[in-house]
Amino acid sequence: MLTDAQTRALARQFGTPLWVMDAPTIRERLASLQAFDTVRYAQKANPNVHLLRLLREGGAKVDAVSRGEALRALAAGYQGGSARAATLHEAAQADIVYTADLLDRESLDFVVTEGLVVNCGSIDMLRQLGERAPGHAVWLRLNPGFGHGHSKKTNTGGEHSKHGIWHGDLTEALGVIQATGLRLVGLHLHIGSGVDYGHLGRVCGAMVDLVRQVKAAGLDLAALSAGGGLSIPYREGEPRIDPAHYFGLWDAARREAQTLLGHGLHLEIEPGRYLVAEAGALIAEVRAVKRQGQVPFVLVDAGFNELMRPAMYGAHHGLRLVTADGRVAADTAPSAVAGPLCESGDVFTQGAGGDIERRALPAAAVGDWLVIENTGAYGSSMSSNYNTRPLIAEVLLDGGAARLIRRRQRVEELLALEIESTETRQPAR
Numbered sequence: 001m002l003t004d005a006q007t008r009a010l011a012r013q014f015g016t017p018l019w020v021m022d023a024p025t026i027r028e029r030l031a032s033l034q035a036f037d038t039v040r041y042a043q044k045a046n047p048n049v050h051l052l053r054l055l056r057e058g059g060a061k062v063d064a065v066s067r068g069e070a071l072r073a074l075a076a077g078y079q080g081g082s083a084r085a086a087t088l089h090e091a092a093q094a095d096i097v098y099t100a101d102l103l104d105r106e107s108l109d110f111v112v113t114e115g116l117v118v119n120c121g122s123i124d125m126l127r128q129l130g131e132r133a134p135g136h137a138v139w140l141r142l143n144p145g146f147g148h149g150h151s152k153k154t155n156t157g158g159e160h161s162k163h164g165i166w167h168g169d170l171t172e173a174l175g176v177i178q179a180t181g182l183r184l185v186g187l188h189l190h191i192g193s194g195v196d197y198g199h200l201g202r203v204c205g206a207m208v209d210l211v212r213q214v215k216a217a218g219l220d221l222a223a224l225s226a227g228g229g230l231s232i233p234y235r236e237g238e239p240r241i242d243p244a245h246y247f248g249l250w251d252a253a254r255r256e257a258q259t260l261l262g263h264g265l266h267l268e269i270e271p272g273r274y275l276v277a278e279a280g281a282l283i284a285e286v287r288a289v290k291r292q293g294q295v296p297f298v299l300v301d302a303g304f305n306e307l308m309r310p311a312m313y314g315a316h317h318g319l320r321l322v323t324a325d326g327r328v329a330a331d332t333a334p335s336a337v338a339g340p341l342c343e344s345g346d347v348f349t350q351g352a353g354g355d356i357e358r359r360a361l362p363a364a365a366v367g368d369w370l371v372i373e374n375t376g377a378y379g380s381s382m383s384s385n386y387n388t389r390p391l392i393a394e395v396l397l398d399g400g401a402a403r404l405i406r407r408r409q410r411v412e413e414l415l416a417l418e419i420e421s422t423e424t425r426q427p428a429r
Contacts, residue, residue: 280376
């Protein structure tokens with residue numbers, strides 16, 4: 001957690017709004033999952049190339065869900081080429097796995113050229129990849145027919161989820177693999193975000209049943225992926241995940257699958273939020289304080305274009321006021337906290353249905369700072385330029401030093417994308 005002194009110093013040095021990430025926290029979370037053979041970071045949580053390098057140094061592999069994310073991984077020092085590895089065991093330990101439910105034409109060319117192992121979420125992906133690159137190594141992302149998530153929007157299993165190959169279509173998928181000469185590395189299951197051990201037990205059981213079908217089809221596997229979705233406590237008093245128990249459930253499923261196949265299996269996990277969420281904070285400056293009827297509002301210079309989660313999911317983030325002058329602020333009536341955007345939904349204190357909530361905060365004054373906690377996952381990565389607002393700076397704390405890992409964007413850079421070159425402008429017709 002940022003101290004008041006750190007908050008003041010960072011806000012004054014780098015300006016606000018400002019993302020702050022803590023390297024030691026990320027290393028701690030990574031170390032807690034070392035029982036798994038591979039920890040594969042789901043970089044969509046925060047794909048900053050400096051964080052990718054930090055995780056690579058700690059031994060983590062990486063998951064990419066787009067060509068852009070894969071290019072980030074390559075820039076961070078991860079290697080491609082594993083799709084052509086001599087053995088499936090080597091392919092199972094690929095630096096980069098490309099996970100998707102479809103391959104657009106550019107991405108298909110890219111994964112073949114770079115030799116990226118692909119985690120296929122549709123049978124059409126298998127057909128297209130098999131036609132272009134027989135012998136390419138693939139995982140199968142499967143939908144077991146049920147899901148679980150902290151929001152309907154993060155539920156990635158069941159009939160209403162687009163993700164994965166439907167469990168009843170596994171036989172067809174295996175047939176395409178055999179017909180096209182693709183090489184099957186492993187099976188991947190991910191049903192959503194947020195840990196419920198009851199659902200997790202069902203997922204582990206479903207994985208064993210799917211392995212049984214693979215064996216019946218005459219194919220083999222080198223690995224299993226437990227997927228991601230590991231949660232963190234966003235509210236005080238919420239339980240913290242037990243990594244040993246989580247691993248124990250999956251290891252039991254792995255051992256059962258190994259008995260079926262008659263050999264060892266590599267077991268990996270694919271966390272995103274768990275590794276980076278608690279490492280992050282968003283510092284915003286208080287720019288106005290007012291009352292709308294009976295509701296006090298504290299207005300800050302960060303909006304949902306920076307932190308989308310409250311507006312999108314009704315997500316809860318802890319809030320802490322840091323006074324600019326060091327005064328001890330008195331308690332006041334609970335307040336709503338909102339941003340500068342021209343949107344009624346630009347409120348950081350709202351429920352899943354959009355209803356305004358109030359939080360107990362000390363009396364705020366213009367020039368104070370608000371620290372929005374646990375924003376390291378799906379904060380920076382979901383930022384936008386809505387209202388023509390530039391992307392904000394990001395800082396990494398490590399060993400007592402603060403290092404700029406993304407500079408603040410300029411409006412001029414946005415405009416440059418829209419200005420036509422006189423050389424390419426076509427005459428009107």
